[in-house]
Every structure is written in C-alpha cells, then in structure tokens.
Amino acid sequence: MRCPFCQSLNTHVKDSRPAEDNAVIRRRRVCGDCGGRFTTFERVQLRELTVVKRDGKRQAFDRDKLSRSVRIAARKRPLADEQLERLVSGIVRQLESTGETDVQSDQIGLLVMDALKGLDDVAYVRFASVYKDFREARDFEEFVEELANSSGVTAKRVDQAE
Numbered sequence: 001m002r003c004p005f006c007q008s009l010n011t012h013v014k015d016s017r018p019a020e021d022n023a024v025i026r027r028r029r030v031c032g033d034c035g036g037r038f039t040t041f042e043r044v045q046l047r048e049l050t051v052v053k054r055d056g057k058r059q060a061f062d063r064d065k066l067s068r069s070v071r072i073a074a075r076k077r078p079l080a081d082e083q084l085e086r087l088v089s090g091i092v093r094q095l096e097s098t099g100e101t102d103v104q105s106d107q108i109g110l111l112v113m114d115a116l117k118g119l120d121d122v123a124y125v126r127f128a129s130v131y132k133d134f135r136e137a138r139d140f141e142e143f144v145e146e147l148a149n150s151s152g153v154t155a156k157r158v159d160q161a162e
Helices: 063-073 081-097 105-119 121-131 137-151
Strands: 011-019 024-031 037-043 050-052 058-060 102-104
Touching: 050 105, 063 081, 063 105, 063 121, 081 105, 102 105, 105 121, 121 137
Parallel strands: 050 102
Antiparallel strands: 011 024, 024 037, 050 058
16 A cells, blocks of 8 residues: 555555444554555445446546535534445445446436435435536425425425514
C-alpha cells in the first residue's frame, strides 16, 4: 500500500479489526519511511459494476460518489456515520447481487430514495430534489404533499400563519 504522505511503498499494518458489522476490515497502517499513519478499509467486491447514465454514457461505478451523495442529502441531520455507511453498503450489495454488471443510474437513484425514505424524511426530500430535478418551489410542495399523503401526516404550508 502506497503512503498517502510520501508515496513510499514501505508501509505495514499495525492493527486490523472488523468494521461495519463485520462487512469491512479496517487496517491502521504506518509508513516505514516518513512515519505517517493512515487507515485503509478492505471490502468484498463481487463484480465490477458499470453505471449506464440516462444519456447512454457508461462509467465505472464509484462507491465513494454514492456515499458523497447520501452524505450531502443527510447533512446536518441526526444520522450517525455508521447508519449512512450501512445504507450505502446495503445499496452496493443489492446492486452486486442482481448478477448484472451494467446498472441503470435510475435504478441506483430509486434504491437510494427507498433507503433514505425509511431513514430520514428530510434527507429523502433533499435527495429527491436532485434526482427528480426539481426546478421551482412548487415541485417541492407537490413532492412533500405526496410524501405527507402517503404517510398520513398533514403537511403545513410555510406561508400559513400559526
């Protein structure tokens, strides 16, 4: 493993332990040249996934990009990093277990929305606003009304006086 500080290949593992419900191995490493310490994570990867975008372009699936998107949607919400990491790992497992190497970007978006809906409504709406390409405030209102109707909660309009 190359040292992220000095780029040396002279690194070794100081400590290994399971993480994320035993789905990942967390390794603490140290560089023999500069003494820098860093952490790596080892995950099982069943197959190489390719994302097929709406316009037909193809790109390699990037777990970190998925994780960033989920974390942006969940920013400043009362969600633990472990919850978000489990959510991302669950989505990746679902994608890998289909047996297909090509995955439609829409399929990934729907999986994320389903997972966020069960975790946090605000993060769900934030992600949906990007995924569904909301253009104006009315798009938010309609989406929140649908969400409220499906959960049986009455939505309050912002402009209503209390």
